[in-house]
Amino acid sequence: MTPQTEAAPRAPLSRGRVLSAAVALADGIGIEALSMRRLAQELGVVPMALYKHVANKEQLLDGMVETVVGEIDPPAPGSHWQGAVRQRILSARAALLGHPWAAQVIRSRTGPTPAVLAHMDSVIGMFRGGGFSVDLTHHVMHALGSRVLGFTQELFDAAPGPGPEGRPAVPPEAAAAYPHVTELAMAAAHDGDSVVGGGCDDQFEFEFALDLLLDGFERLRQKGWTSSARRSRSGGGLIA
Template sequence: MSSADGPAAPASARRGARSGPPLTRAQVLAAGVALADREGLGGLSMRHLSAELGVVPMALYKHVADKHDLVAGMIDLVVAGYAAPPPGLEWRDGVRRRVLAARDALLEHPWLRPAIEAATERTPAVLAHMDAVAGELAAGGLSYDLVHHAMHALGHRIWGFSPEAFSSPVPPSASPGPAPSSAEQEAMMTAMAARFPHIAAIAIDTVARHPMGACDEQFEFEFTLDLLLESIARLHATGWASR
């Protein structure tokens, strides 16, 4: 049914119409974070987000230029919320607290890692976190030469993740087809030990220490972080300088 002003809006659109004050960019970004938390980046679209907010898709473009700008703003929103360490900490503790705060956010928002890996710009919020980590190092008296190389060594760890040489095994329930029998598993392990003895030894030791056979990702992350910080401290103590 239509009127002199044109076709009536579909009932679904009328039911989802937003009421109240106009949207702000902060509301759009917060809604984007909530949607990505539930459905991942794959479920995030301007149309889906507009439906969540009860507005037409074009209304979002007053606040974000496109999906790229939306995701960049979402990254900034999360990064700006990283918990800062209390003042007065020894520099290694300060860096550790900042890095683990970033990891906490990453575990809370699983979409954040692929978003950061795909990002092509360093926004003010991103630069502020990098500057804060570098500032903790510099506050410990490290030369900016060593701070520079320490930041390279920390790499993606300042965002709470790192590339791993060993990926977690796929749970049996997620594997296609029937699980191998005990005899088949033993035969596979024997063949692997013959061809890749050290990898097999690591796998055997891991299973012995962890019945589920999986690495403890949080432990591995903190182990490497502490190893790096201790090594950086030793270089600082010797007055290291790059060549």
């Protein structure tokens, strides 16, 4: 009689294992298809077993955000503030690009999770350590917005489909009505996977805007910019 081979013991369920499995599952099937039941099936447990580690779907999503944000590289020690902030933000972008659903879930949270707060605190600390006042840092963080976490909300989600030779198809009547929009759309380099519009290179556009902001922040720091002085010059508003 051939002896039966014993099955390898299943790894015990833990919060970390639940969250890692949820992240991997969302990567594979999309965040909309993720459910507690589907996750339990993936882990080979009954759905009730998950609730010992996450109380509900909202806690699961919070934990998934924590897991993804935990992939962001730590700050490089001893770096100049500008290089350190740039590296930190681009690392955040790489982490979120690895999980296409993550930006949507972060936007859906009612408040920042502890890992997101820790990331923001780190970036703020880089500005403060680089000689930025609390006042300037406050406005810098507003200017960066979601770029701190490596993503932006574009004005339009999609561009016209490509026509011959990979250029966007622009109806003649639209080209006549909006000549400047058409000019840019026809002149831009195109990448079929872009979300920026017109098939532009998303990573290039992100870094282009980020570098403009960081250079501008440094000029303001060197000038000793304050919001109170700017308001007094512009009659109460921030725009002169």
